[in-house]
Amino acid sequence: MKLHEELPVDHRLSQVYRVGAGLCGVALLVFGALGLADGLPFFSTSGERIAGLSSNGLLSLVSVVTAVVLIAGAVIGGNVASTVNITVGTLFVLSGFVNLALLDSSANVLAFRIPNVLFSFVMGLVIATFGMYGRVSGKLPLDNPYWQHRHPRQAERSTAPAPAHRAGPAGLPGRPA
Template structure:
């Protein structure tokens, strides 16, 4: 009964979906691509530098690359994730955005899991505290690159995600833009 007061009859909220289609040339697509490409490049370079040292796949001896502990498994995993981000960069659009978000969440979860495994025998990726912090930073950056323009309180009204969340106001604004104003010449309507 109380729900009728809060939600009048006929009022339905449209569910927001993250996979709404953007125009192919939308400005946000470039941002998603740049984020995926930049983070993919960082991971691929880290992985290649780790493989160049010819360390063992599951060696936990403390080999470092760019201040981060690494082994062969972490290097190969970094290259694979970096290549996946490059694929997202090539495809672009909502795919790159969604991929950035999911990989960002995976990096944050990996940071927490590896934080718990730091001094245990299950630390087969040879993580140390700088690796955990790096995982958190990369995760947050990827999530920012993925969510930018899709999840915000201040989206501009021409943003397709804002229009999907506010269909009534978007249609009103669109009608307002379509209705031409009468031309006035010398104080008289034409």
């Protein structure tokens, strides 16, 4: 699948992308700000608990940067917000897998623990779902702008007016005029 900026923008869908990016961005911003405010050690692999998750200074900084990217996507809106959501969501899920492999090792520079991994998976799927909503599906409705962009000939036919019919003998339907 290709995500291009020339795809049509549907304002109703843009609101979903914006709300998703904004809410997730604010949640990450709060988490990151709490960690930075506590003055957590930057490269501690053991981490300290912030909002039920293990964190260190580096994870707090990464959370704030990610939050800024999501909030910027929410401000811009449209296809940009959708693409940002899909990308950030995918990176969250990948981060969950990578950090799962690094648990209890000296390479665990983000101080992840199992709750962090689960949070990363869930948050990644939520963010990606907000980005894909109404944009990626096998059963998009015919009035969806993404379906119309991908199927221009069928979209023309579905929006063209039906041909007028002439009445046949005894008022029965006839053939098109």
